[in-house]
Amino acid sequence: xxxxxxxxxxNKVTLTQILKALSDPIRLEIVTKLFKENKECSCxxxxxxGKKSNLSQHYRNLRLNGLxxxxxxxxxxxxxxxxxxxxxxxxxxLKGIIDNWHH
Amino acid sequence: xxxxxxxxxxNKVTLTQILKALSDPIRLEIVTKLFKENKECSCxxxxxxGKKSNLSQHYRNLRLNGLxxxxxxxxxxxxxxxxxxxxxxxxxxLKGIIDNWHH
DNA sequence: TCAACTGTTTAGTATATACTAAACAGATGT
DNA sequence: ACATCTGTTTAGTATATACTAAACAGTTGA
Numbered sequence: 001x002x003x004x005x006x007x008x009x010x011n012k013v014t015l016t017q018i019l020k021a022l023s024d025p026i027r028l029e030i031v032t033k034l035f036k037e038n039k040e041c042s043c044x045x046x047x048x049x050g051k052k053s054n055l056s057q058h059y060r061n062l063r064l065n066g067l068x069x070x071x072x073x074x075x076x077x078x079x080x081x082x083x084x085x086x087x088x089x090x091x092x093x094l095k096g097i098i099d100n101w102h103h
Numbered sequence: 104x105x106x107x108x109x110x111x112x113x114n115k116v117t118l119t120q121i122l123k124a125l126s127d128p129i130r131l132e133i134v135t136k137l138f139k140e141n142k143e144c145s146c147x148x149x150x151x152x153g154k155k156s157n158l159s160q161h162y163r164n165l166r167l168n169g170l171x172x173x174x175x176x177x178x179x180x181x182x183x184x185x186x187x188x189x190x191x192x193x194x195x196x197l198k199g200i201i202d203n204w205h206h
Numbered sequence: 207t208c209a210a211c212t213g214t215t216t217a218g219t220a221t222a223t224a225c226t227a228a229a230c231a232g233a234t235g236t
Numbered sequence: 237a238c239a240t241c242t243g244t245t246t247a248g249t250a251t252a253t254a255c256t257a258a259a260c261a262g263t264t265g266a
Contacts, residue, residue, distance in 0.1 A: 005214090015131070015200070015203050015204055016125075016126050016127065016128050016131060017126075019122045019123075019125050019126035019131075019200070020122075020123070020126035022119075022122050023119050023120075023122035023123035023126050024119065024253090024254080025119050026254095028118070028119060028122075042212095043212080043213070044212085050255085051255080051256070051257090052212080052213065052214090053213090053214080053215085053216095053255085053256070053257075053258090054254075054255055054256075055213090056213060056214055056215080057214090057215090057254080057255085058254090059213090059214090060214085060215095061253095072213090072262090074212090074262090074263060074264075075211060075212050075213080075262075075263050075264065076212065076213080076263095077212075077213060077214090090203045091202070091203070092195075092199045092202065092203075093199050093200065093203050095199075096195045096196050096198075096199030096200070097118070097122070097196065097199070097200075099194070099195065100118050100193045100194070100195075100196050101118055108244090127223090127224080129224090145242095146242080146243070147242085153225085154225080154226070154227090155242080155243065155244090156225085156226070156227075156228090156243085156244080156245085156246095157224075157225055157226075158243090159243060159244055159245080160224080160225085160244090160245090161224090162243090162244090163244085163245095164223095175232090175243090177232090177233055177234075177242090178232080178233050178234065178241060178242050178243080179233095179242065179243080180242075180243060180244090
């Protein structure tokens with residue numbers, strides 16, 4: 001079985017990193033969708049946002065900047081927003097941003 | 104008298120623009136300082152953040168992305184955070200970010 | 207075994223960004 | 237008039253970013 005892609009230690013993530021990660025419309029849309037679903041999601045639901053190779057790099061960006069974790073199972077990858085951890089490290093940040101995202 | 108530099112219509116500014124503008128540590132620091140001062144500030148108080156030409160470009164970035172207005176008077180430029188307008192267009196965004204900025 | 211499927215990674219490109227030094231522009235004091 | 241001051245603009249550079257196409261890697265079903 002392929003291993004899960006490594007998550008980053010959120011204590012090593014800066015606020016500006018988070019803001020930069022969320023300053024791209026596709027990534028903000030992915031994060032918003034995960035926030036609203038409020039559960040682990042297969043990548044499949046994001047396919048309408050772009051081509052797979054491009055999306056995969058956005059997943060990588062979000063993962064390396066502490067926003068999501070990625071679990072692999074079988075053929076699929078599943079994304080989880082690290083909401084509780086993010087809220088702990090950056091209180092009120094995520095909701096404050098997502099609430100203002102009307103694309 | 105030199106004219107003030109033109110401010111942008113906030114209705115034409117997107118959330119991702121704002122996030123990108125604030126994703127740079129120098130710009131976030133400028134905005135935070137303006138937020139805490141809660142009044143118009145001379146550029147002079149930011150001189151410790153970098154060289155003047157670099158800072159001037161950050162002011163320009165903040166102005167063109169709707170975060171500040173710039174008034175010129177005599178030899179000086181004065182920056183104002185467009186807080187009320189920002190709060191109206193992006194409720195709770197600014198405070199949610201600045202509260203998490205511990206540099 | 208092998209073809210199909212879901213994503214990841216690599217290589218390449220075009221554009222954007224942050225920074226510096228130097229030139230510039232208006233305001234001020236002598 | 238002139239030198240000085242604050243900040244802006246320009247030109248140049250080095251790095252980062254977003255995207256695409258193509259190659260690749262595991263997993264699954266025929």
